[in-house]
Amino acid sequence: MISEIPMHMLVGAWVATGLTLFIYTFLYKDNPLFKIGEHLYVGISVGYSIVITIYAVGVKLLWIPIAQDGQWQLIIPALLGLMISAKLFPKIAWLSRISFAFVVGFGSGTIIPRLISSNVLSQLEDTIQPLATMTISGLSHTTNFLDHDSDINNLITLIGVISVLFYFFFSVEHRGIGQAIARTGIVFLMIAFGAAFGYTVMSRMSLLIGRFDDLILFSGAEYGSPTIVLMLLVVAFLIYFHHRDKEKQKT
Amino acid sequence: MGVVFAMQYYVPHPASEALLRDASNWMIIIGGFALILGLVSLIQLHTNRIQKHMAGWGYSVILFISMLAMIIAGIWASGESIDSTRTLTGYGWAYSYAMVPLQGTMFSLLAFFVASAAYRAFRARTREASLLLIAAILMMWGRVPLGEYLWEFSGDIAQWILNVINSSVRRAILIGISLGVVALSIKIIFGIERTYLGGGKE
C-alpha cells in the first residue's frame, strides 16, 4: 500500500508529522525538540522569502526591464533600495534617510485623502441613516431586530458610534451627561469585545483543527503511520528528558 | 513627496496618473530591498551566538543550515515551487512539507493557550466583565452548527451582535484611528514628526 504514494509525498508526510510533533512538545514544556523546530521555522521562512524576493524583484522588476528592455531609469529605485542598507554602517547611515524620506513621504501623502474618503466620510455616511420613514399613514419606524437595516438598528448603530467615539475623547472630562454617554460606550465596547473574543476562539480552534486533520491523514498505513510511530518516539524522548531534568535538579 | 502625492489624488491629469504609476512601481522595487536590513540583523544575532558559544548556539547553526539549504534549493528551482511538468521541485517540497506545517503548528498552539486562559482568567468580576462574558458565550454558541441546532435563535442573536453592536463599535474605532493616522501623516509631511528617520537630532 505504501508504494502507491509517490516517494516525495511519503518522505514529506514523515517530515511534516515530525516537525508538527516537535512544535507540540512545547505543550508539555520547553525542550530541545521544540527549539529545533522553532529555529528550522525561522531559517526555512527566511530562506524562502529571500529566493522569492530575488526572483520577483531582482529578476522580474530589475534585471529583465533594465538589461533586456533598456529601462535604465529603474536604477534609481534600485539605488534607493540599496541605500536603505546604509543604515547598517554608521559612517554612511545618513544615506538611508533619503530612502526612508521617499518611502514615508509617498506613504503619508497617498494615505491622507484615501483614509479620509474611505474610513471617515464613507463610514459616517453609512452611520447617518433614516431613523423613521414618512408614509401615507404618517411617520413609521421599523422595529424588526432581525433586519439589520431597520430603523431601530440604525438608531442603535448611531448611538453606538457616537457613544464609543465620545468614550475615547479624553480631552473633555466625562461628567454628568458626558458620563452617561461614556458609560453607554463602555456597554457597547464590552459586547463588541466579547464578540471579538468569541471569534478569536473560533479562529484559534480552526488552526488546531487544520493541523489535526493532517496528523489524522498521515496516521494512515499507506504513509507508514508516521503520526503513531513518531508520537511514540516523541513521548519516549519527553520521558527521558523529564528524568534527565530531575537528575540535574537533584545534583 | 507627501504634499505632491496627497494632491495627486485630486488631479486626474495623465501626467499626475503617470507620476503615481511610476512612484508606486519604484516603491515596489524599494520594498524588495527592505528584506536586507532584517536579514543582516538576524545573521548578526545568530553569528554572535555561535562565536561566543552562548547557550543554545547549536540551534543557530541549524537555523543557518536550513536557511542556506532553502536558498540553494530555491535558486536550483529558479524560484518555482512547481516546474513546467507540474512536479513539485525541492524548493516546493520544503515549502509544503516543512515550512507550512511548522508555521501552521506554531500558531495552532494558541488554541490550547486560549482555552487555558479562558478557564483561569475569564471571570465575571464586574458588570462590564459579565457583559463581555455573555457576549462571548453567545458568539461562540451561535456561530457553530451545534449551537444553532440546540437553540435556533442563537444564530440570529450572533448575527445581530456582529452586524449592529460590533459594527458600530468597530466603525467608531476605525474613524478615530483614521483621524489619528491622518494627523500623524500631516505631522510627518511637515517635518514635525521625525522619529521615522532614526535617532539623533537634526
Next chain:
Amino acid sequence: MLNIDRRFIFLLIALAVLIPLLKPINLPIGISPEVKNIYDHIESLPEGAVFLISMDFDPASKPEVYPQAISLLRHAFQKNLKVIGMTLIVTGTGMAEEVMASVAKDMGKVNGEDYAFLGWRPGASAVILSMGQDMIGTFPQDHYGRTITELPVMHNIKTLRDIDYAISLAAGFPGIDEWYIYGKDKYQFELGGGSTAVMAPGLYPRLRAGQINGLIGGLRGAAEYEKLIDHSGKAVAGMDAQSATHFVIIILIVLCNIFYAISRRQKGG
C-alpha cells in the same frame, strides 16, 4: 479547582478536536447573508468576466482561508470566468500557486488561457496602486516568467478598472482594508472579502457600508461556501470539531465562574 494543571485543559481541547474529526456527526450548517452575497455575485457574472483573487494569507492561516480559496476558485472556474491570482504576502506565494494549480487541474483549466498566476510583489499598498495605474508594469511577467501580454487570459486587462470582481482573502496586513482604500475607492471595481475569524468582526463596518459586498469569515464562512457550491471539503469536515471545542470552552468558562463564586463565598463567609 481553579488552579488545575493547564495540561489537563490541553488534553480536553485535543480530544474535543480529535473525536469529532474521527467520528463526524454532520450537523446542518446555516448560510449567512454575507457569504451568500459573494456567492450570488459570482453567480451573476457572465462567462469571460475577469475575476481577481488576491490570496493574502500565510501558512499560519491556511486551515481557515485555504478552503475559502478552493471553493471560490472552483466556483469561478465552474462559471468560466477569467481568473487572475496573486498574493501580497511573500510566505503565502507557494500556497497561492498550489491552490490555483490544483483546482485548475481538477476543473480542466489551462494556465495562461483560462487563468494566470501573477505571483508576489512587495509593497502592499504600492502594489495595489501600481496595479490600478498599470497592471502590466506591476507584473510584466507571471510567476512562471512568461510575458503577461502574451497570455490570452490577460488580453484587454490593463488596470484594475478592467477587473469585474476582486476578492481579497486576508489574514492581516495587507488585506481587505488596503484593497478597498487603495483599490476600489479609486478604481471602482466590485470587491468582496474572505478572512480569518480574528479579522472578520473588524470588517463588518465595511460590509455594512457596502464597501465590500460580502464577507467569508473563518472556517465557518468557508464551510458555508462549500455548502453553497455543493462541494463539501475540509471546512465542512471541521465544523463538528469547531462545535465541540466551542462548547468545551463555554463549559470551562461557566465552571471557572462557578468555582470562582464558590471560593469568594467561602472567603467571605
